[in-house]
């Protein structure tokens with residue numbers, strides 16, 4: 001198959017259709033390159049056409065496509081030694097030391113397992129704990145894996161520290177949550193397409209409360225077999241749903257008063273997306289943290305799956321030697337990338353930019369409610385949900401017209417909601433382009 005020819009579009013779409021499980025329904029456009037906020041798609045004439053990306057791979061590309069700092073960190077980590085040295089180095093006698101000249105050349109370190117200390121993981125863990133305020137981290141390689149790690153930790157804590165009877169620990173979760181796709185996690189999803197037909201489910205292990213209801217939480221924590229409340233500070237897949245102000249602050253107090261852990265899933269809300277480095281920082285006083293924090297997506301800089309479960313010292317102490325592990329979690333490449341992601345966020349400028357551009361976007365979109373195109377605009381930082389007036393279009397159709405006619409790639413989230421989550425590096429002009437495309441698409445579909 002030749003890439004970058006007109007027929008390649010059909011061939012590539014067909015190849016995906018022919019050989020892949022049908023668990024996604026991609027728009028029929030083929031992208032070949034990316035940089036910053038831009039993607040390039042093939043058109044029928046064989047040209048590659050620039051598009052603005054407002055999905056950021058579901059929040060994995062917060063720092064822009066091929067962010068130069070992320071790429072440099074990754075490239076350094078997988079760099080090979082100079083060609084002239086490779087024969088000598090790869091046949092070096094075990095026990096022999098590098099000469100000063102050899103030691104002066106730079107090359108990388110790929111996967112070595114957690115059976116050895118590597119020179120990247122410690123600095124990554126330290127930086128991530130510092131920026132989150134958490135005591136300890138456990139590196140993983142995908143969002144759902146980190147969620148599973150938190151569930152296991154919370155249950156073990158319940159037995160060890162709260163005296164819950166073996167195998168009886170429950171975790172409170174919110175209705176309309178999305179925490180991933182493993183068999184345990186789909187057990188407590190309200191979405192039929194996520195949950196069914198993948199039973200048997202983890203019955204009696206999860207209790208649901210309405211998202212945003214402190215009353216419901218107060219009731220649920222009364223149960224002595226509850227060890228944790230696990231929640232997204234802002235529900236992403238449910239349609240960028242925000243609880244009332246003070247929800248996480250009060251939830252933290254309620255949990256603490258009943259010896260229940262508060263575990264926040266910030267896989268999507270974290271790392272600058274909501275206008276702060278972490279969404280909990282909108283709510284909790286400086287120095288106050290959740291008991292557990294789950295991160296993923298943008299921690300891998302858009303190029304590598306990097307995730308982590310972070311916890312208080314007490315909660316993390318439930319993991320002892322051989323009780324948990326991950327082959328790729330914390331490998332040197334992942335760690336170098338994760339460390340750079342933290343460094344990008346460290347001075348807070350990226351998150352402030354997210355806040356400013358997000359406000360610009362929402363301010364520009366709100367008049368479209370009065371104009372009848374939208375029924376709601378909501379969000380925090382550069383994480384915006386718009387509800388499309390159902391009389392105008394379905395979100396699927398709207399996204400197609402946005403992409404093919406106006407060169408802005410966006411994706412619906414839930415119901416009539418379209419999510420707008422461009423890379424946090426986007427400019428004020430990019431925001432104007434997004435708004436213009438939405439306006440024009442609306443006019444066209446009216």
Ligand SMILES: Cc1ncc(COP(=O)(O)O)c(C=O)c1O
Nearest residue numbers: 142143144178179180265267268
């Ligand atoms: C809040 C939240 N948790 C967990 C996940 C699962 O992450 P992954 O797809 O990397 O397993 C997602 C993915 O969208 C998410 O938004």
